[in-house]
Amino acid sequence: MEQVVSIAKRLVAESSRVLATRATDAQVQAMRQAFPGAIVSGSGGTILVIPSDEAPVTDLSKAHVLVVCAGTSDLPVVEEAMLTLRSMSVPAVRITDVGIAGLHRLLPHVEALQRASAIVCVAGMEAALPSVVGGLVACPVFGVPTSVGYGTHFGGVTALLGMLNSCASNVSTVNIDNGFGAAYCAALVCHQIERRLKE
DSSP, rough: HHHHHHHHHHHHHHHEEEEEOOOOHHHHHHHHHHHTEEEEEEETTTEEEETTTTTOOOTTTSEEEEEEESGGHHHHHHHHHHHHHHHHHHHHHEEEOOOOOGGGGTHHHHHHHOOOSEEEEOOOHHHHHHHHHHHHHHSSSEEEEOSOSSTTGGGGHHHHHHHTTTTTEEEEEEEETHHHHHHHHHHHHHHHHHHHHHH
């Protein structure tokens, strides 16, 4: 705990922002004490320390990311992804509980999906959601398999293999529960788009 807080303090002194992921409950509490203004997702074990006057970027006319998840049990990974995107100053919107077991829940969001520059798609079970989303859009979809499921989900391995075998050509898959990695890649897509637009 002391090492995490010490490292975070040094980073804040150099760059004014720190993102910590996969924090234990004790590390979350220690960071909260050291940085009372930090944005914390306890369920996701994610802490973002940013200047107190820095508002999230919300301009969806710029390159932006949608974070889509199948069910509410995927929300800790969604929280990690959302805070990662905020740490990188990328506008992001979440769409939750739109798994394919109730496909009608996804359909009202098709226009928003098609406007996104990149999508982080989080799902457990058989993880078919990224394939469905990938078939609806013309942007990169970063699939995040989660360790959620019944029976033979093998801690997320079933979802991982499902996403790796997606028939949608624009789906790339990160490791199990890696909301940070998917969001980081999606943010880089947006940064490249914005950079090119300014050239």
